[in-house]
Amino acid sequence: MSWEENVRKVVPYTPGEQPKTTNVIKLNTNENPYPPSDAVWACLSSVHPQDLRLYPDPAATDLVHAIAEVYGVKDSETFAGVGSDDVLAMCFMTFFHGKKPILFPDITYSFYDVWADLMEIPYETVPLDEDFRICPGDYMKENGGIVFPNPNAPTGEKLGLDAIEKIIAGNPDSVVIVDEAYVDFGAQSALPLIHKYDNVIVTQTFSKSRSLAGVRIGYAFGPEKLIKYLNDVKYSFNSYTMNRLTIAMGAACVRDVETFRANCRKVMDTRAWVTEELRDLGFIIHESSSNFLFATHPRVDAGELFAWLKEKHIYVRYFNKPRINQYLRITIGTDEDMRTFCDTLKEYPGIGEDKV
Ligand code: PMP
Numbered sequence: 001m002s003w004e005e006n007v008r009k010v011v012p013y014t015p016g017e018q019p020k021t022t023n024v025i026k027l028n029t030n031e032n033p034y035p036p037s038d039a040v041w042a043c044l045s046s047v048h049p050q051d052l053r054l055y056p057d058p059a060a061t062d063l064v065h066a067i068a069e070v071y072g073v074k075d076s077e078t079f080a081g082v083g084s085d086d087v088l089a090m091c092f093m094t095f096f097h098g099k100k101p102i103l104f105p106d107i108t109y110s111f112y113d114v115w116a117d118l119m120e121i122p123y124e125t126v127p128l129d130e131d132f133r134i135c136p137g138d139y140m141k142e143n144g145g146i147v148f149p150n151p152n153a154p155t156g157e158k159l160g161l162d163a164i165e166k167i168i169a170g171n172p173d174s175v176v177i178v179d180e181a182y183v184d185f186g187a188q189s190a191l192p193l194i195h196k197y198d199n200v201i202v203t204q205t206f207s208k209s210r211s212l213a214g215v216r217i218g219y220a221f222g223p224e225k226l227i228k229y230l231n232d233v234k235y236s237f238n239s240y241t242m243n244r245l246t247i248a249m250g251a252a253c254v255r256d257v258e259t260f261r262a263n264c265r266k267v268m269d270t271r272a273w274v275t276e277e278l279r280d281l282g283f284i285i286h287e288s289s290s291n292f293l294f295a296t297h298p299r300v301d302a303g304e305l306f307a308w309l310k311e312k313h314i315y316v317r318y319f320n321k322p323r324i325n326q327y328l329r330i331t332i333g334t335d336e337d338m339r340t341f342c343d344t345l346k347e348y349p350g351i352g353e354d355k356v
Helices: 002-006 039-046 049-053 061-071 083-095 112-118 161-169 191-195 224-237 244-255 257-280 302-311 335-345
Strands: 078-081 102-105 123-126 146-149 176-179 200-205 218-221 292-296 328-331
Touching: 039 244, 061 078, 061 218, 061 244, 078 083, 078 224, 083 112, 083 146, 083 176, 083 200, 083 218, 083 224, 102 112, 112 123, 161 176, 161 191, 191 200, 218 224, 244 257, 257 292, 257 335, 302 328
Parallel strands: 102 123, 102 146, 146 176, 176 200
Antiparallel strands: 078 218, 200 218, 292 328
């Protein structure tokens, strides 16, 4: 079959499981446990069914404008896409078109190497230090671009703005993408740096802190020139990425800053007590600045605990990968869900035996 030679063959990204049943405590894909702003539903009446005959605005102007306004930047410094996965994929396609390898951490969002393979972008992974931290000094070598999440995933560790600036300033010939999917849960955004450097892109999402994973909205900020390049590639790939309903929902959602802040606060408060309680049960937990915890237990095999929790209808995330195959990533749910989670863990042999 000679056509097989012409087929693009890739190993796809594996998303966390979306169970079909509802009797599950779902702590495996970093969704927000609280509902989004009421404005998201209220705005739908503004979209007339007749309008759905027509293509949407390819520039998603209303949404881009609302995001830009809320964040105090220009529309021309803002880009919107179908979740930050779409935004990041467009960024890879636009900014990582050189011959030198792009750099990202060895332990990080597992979509980066998939996009790099798909787009035939050479890449090199940079090991996190033994405490799973990103060291800016390790990124001072020849490269065709840099991408990392802040806070990192799945570790939840944040990087300070000064360290991020060091990476951007030290690589003036590369575009540096800061993936801020989880930034609203305790890290500082690199957004101000788009006005200081010409080589930085910051991406964020409505999926986590704005409770709209199911609607699919992501966005990027950057200097005008970079956003123009990004739009050129987007229009060359698929001009109508954002549908009319999504544009309206996103614009309404981002303007409700109060609900957004309250939901982030609730997640952070829950994270604080769950961290303490898991430490009491003998878990070693990385200091999280995100809506999930990265946890290991010296006496318990993470893969076995993951499978056992699943039997108990509690889903967490397990990555069978070097360096992290003894860790679980646990999304912060409601207080009630996390209470059940902690109580269930106490039934597992070897957990909680140190408790005094
Ligand atoms: N970046 C990171 C680090 C993530 O963990 C995720 C969520 N899987 C994303 C980007 C993409 O999220 P979304 O496409 O829902 O915006």
